[in-house]
Amino acid sequence: MKPVVAVVDAETSGNVGTIARAMKNFGFEDLYLVNPPDLHRDSEAYGFAGQAREDVLPNAEIVTFDYLVENFHTVGFTSITNEDARKHTRFPFRTPDELVASLSDVETQTCLVFGRERVGLVNEELERIDEVASIPASADYPSLNLGQAATVALYELQDLARDDSQLPDVSTQRADEAEIEAFYDHFGEFLDDLDYPGEKKPKTLRMMRRILGRAHPTGREVNTLRGILRRAQRKADD
Structure with missing residues (x-):
């Protein structure tokens, strides 16, 4: 089943628009927002959303974090930390490409949950999430902007959402x-x-x-x- 996307407590409407655009790019449709900023038609959200301003963004549903936990198999995205099996709020984690294989075999509705710009999902929220995912990045600066993190993750997970029948055939037709x-x-x-x-x-x-x-x-x-x-x-x- 095609995953849905949730953004928790975003501070800027521009990041919500960026995420909506990435969803449209990679075949995701349903967006849930927990405590969102103002998303009026003249906000940065609609300016950043591209064609997602026509469907993904205006159809977004405002819900509670409890709603996400109670209705979906949740995957929370967070930065890589030095935690291990002795302290496992953010451990073990999967990378987005590893999620593709695991979620492809699961007949359940999954929600991909992204957190705040500055602190992401807090530990109390992660403790209620079913799985944790993290995007490998340079140890010198592993923290990604909210919009960047969601775009990278959705790109990696697009095989779970994209309808390939709508894509042009770009395979090489080798000569006889x-x-x-x-x-x-x-x-x-x-x-x-x-x-x-x-x-x-x-x-x-x-x-x-x-x-x-x-x-x-x-x-x-x-x-x-x-x-x-x-x-x-x-x-x-x-």
């Missing part, structure tokens, strides 16, 4: 083997036209085969390369 083999033959003829040293030709052909083998060219790319060879051959004949 016959087309590629024809290019190799053509390249060999091109080397002959250049009076390329015969003792070097097998090694050069093998190198070209390795290059194209790694590249997985499309039919159009192979045709373009052959067009370049033909043009070069005509110039050589002039």
